[in-house]
Amino acid sequence: MREINASIPFDKALWRQDIAASQAHVAMLATQGIVSAADADAISGGLATIAGEYAEHGVPEDWSLEDIHMTTESRLATLIGPTAGRLHTARSRNDQVATDFRLWVRDACDEALANLAALQRALVERAGEHTESIMPGFTHLQTAQPVTLGHHLLAYYEMAARDVSRFAAARARMNECPLGAAALAGTGFPIDRRATAAALGFDRPTANSLDSVSDRDFALDYLMAASQCALHLSRLAEEFIIWASQPFGFVTLPDSLSTGSSIMPQKKNPDAAELVRGHSGRIIGALTSLMITMKGLPLAYSKDMQDDKPPVFEAAGLLTLCLAAMTGMVAGATFRTPRMRQAAELGYATATDLADWLVREAGIPFREAHHITGAAVKLAESRGVALDKLELSELQAIDARIDARVFAALSVEASVASRSSYGGTAPSEVCLRVADARVALGLEG
Numbered sequence: 001m002r003e004i005n006a007s008i009p010f011d012k013a014l015w016r017q018d019i020a021a022s023q024a025h026v027a028m029l030a031t032q033g034i035v036s037a038a039d040a041d042a043i044s045g046g047l048a049t050i051a052g053e054y055a056e057h058g059v060p061e062d063w064s065l066e067d068i069h070m071t072t073e074s075r076l077a078t079l080i081g082p083t084a085g086r087l088h089t090a091r092s093r094n095d096q097v098a099t100d101f102r103l104w105v106r107d108a109c110d111e112a113l114a115n116l117a118a119l120q121r122a123l124v125e126r127a128g129e130h131t132e133s134i135m136p137g138f139t140h141l142q143t144a145q146p147v148t149l150g151h152h153l154l155a156y157y158e159m160a161a162r163d164v165s166r167f168a169a170a171r172a173r174m175n176e177c178p179l180g181a182a183a184l185a186g187t188g189f190p191i192d193r194r195a196t197a198a199a200l201g202f203d204r205p206t207a208n209s210l211d212s213v214s215d216r217d218f219a220l221d222y223l224m225a226a227s228q229c230a231l232h233l234s235r236l237a238e239e240f241i242i243w244a245s246q247p248f249g250f251v252t253l254p255d256s257l258s259t260g261s262s263i264m265p266q267k268k269n270p271d272a273a274e275l276v277r278g279h280s281g282r283i284i285g286a287l288t289s290l291m292i293t294m295k296g297l298p299l300a301y302s303k304d305m306q307d308d309k310p311p312v313f314e315a316a317g318l319l320t321l322c323l324a325a326m327t328g329m330v331a332g333a334t335f336r337t338p339r340m341r342q343a344a345e346l347g348y349a350t351a352t353d354l355a356d357w358l359v360r361e362a363g364i365p366f367r368e369a370h371h372i373t374g375a376a377v378k379l380a381e382s383r384g385v386a387l388d389k390l391e392l393s394e395l396q397a398i399d400a401r402i403d404a405r406v407f408a409a410l411s412v413e414a415s416v417a418s419r420s421s422y423g424g425t426a427p428s429e430v431c432l433r434v435a436d437a438r439v440a441l442g443l444e445g
């Protein structure tokens with residue numbers, strides 16, 4: 001029983017939150033006249049001593065004391081005697097753990113938000129350097145149309161911006177204090193829940209005591225935001241893995257985020273990116289784990305809920321690592337822009353531009369233009385040249401309405417420059433979006 005019951009091996013991570021919530025609780029008990037000022041002073045002093053001990057030596061792990069709450073209460077009794085027992089007036093471990101854990105997850109949201117801001121800054125910084133760098137844009141991982149590298153990086157900026165809004169929304173929603181819900185039904189003592197909520201930085205107390213002790217939506221909200229963020233980081237990691245492979249050769253990863261092979265001297269492996277891709281699976285697994293823990297539980301508290309902490313702690317630690325790794329990768333990567341530009345010329349990436357030109361300049365319906373372009377691509381393919389290296393006479397043999405002006409539309413530069421619709425890949429447009437992002441991040445003015 002001791003072994004299956006104990007949560008101290010992992011919930012000792014909550015010690016700061018547990019002490020803070022107990023301090024708020026005992027101060028409120030004294031203000032309300034539920035414990036004497038002298039007893040409250042003794043308890044508060046004892047809690048401060050314990051916090052100092054934990055900070056210096058760590059939290060002792062005695063499994064017979066079960067969890068962080070009992071461990072601290074037992075130490076308090078050793079320090080100040082039976083008065084320690086007054087601390088638990090008008091509360092239960094059920095509202096205590098719900099409060100501690102909310103405080104912890106709230107901090108985890110703040111950490112994710114700070115780390116996401118660093119990633120966004122790195123993305124915008126690099127996008128600003130590469131508003132004119134041309135690379136192939138892909139669909140189905142097949143060359144589709146040329147795009148700019150800055151545009152590609154800003155796509156991840158947008159994903160990160162949505163992650164920010166998810167963490168911020170989760171944080172706002174969870175910022176209600178369960179303390180005072182007691183075991184499940186509230187308490188008959190004249191407590192002041194608004195006071196403890198305010199002391200702990202919550203916006204207000206939770207409104208239903210049964211929900212207060214049995215709700216873990218706040219942890220699930222965090223894990224959902226973390227999962228979606230990890231999913232984005234995994235996609236970005238995958239891009240770097242592909243780009244760093246020799247056939248692509250679009251990027252040289254920072255040495256600090258790569259490893260060598262123990263047997264092949266020429267190897268430089270994108271391990272950090274691969275681990276971000278791998279860790280994202282564990283973060284999504286944490287979300288699944290807690291959802292499955294919660295889905296069958298009747299109101300109110302059930303001991304299953306003790307299993308809420310390991311997945312959240314693990315996911316939070318992994319997310320911090322993944323965000324740091326990808327921020328370092330974006331900031332430190334060397335983009336091989338000549339190679340990217342060269343690749344953009346392969347695969348007839350400007351075929352759509354030829355079709356668009358036929359529509360615009362020769363008044364041909366798009367479907368027919370598409371057909372003519374197909375013939376031109378086939379010819380270029382058979383001759384082993386790019387579209388803009390075909391002779392005018394060859395193009396005119398396919399369709400007489402083509403004239404020399406077409407060549408201006410067929411370069412990759414002309415192609416990207418023409419895509420200046422809002423949110424498009426044109427350098428002019430990407431510059432504007434970089435400027436917007438800089439303002440949004442507070443990097444301007």
Ligand code: ARG
Pocket residue numbers: 007011066067093094097301303305306307
């Ligand atoms: N260690 C427990 C947890 O993490 C604390 C709450 C225990 N409550 C109880 N009624 N046994 O969930």
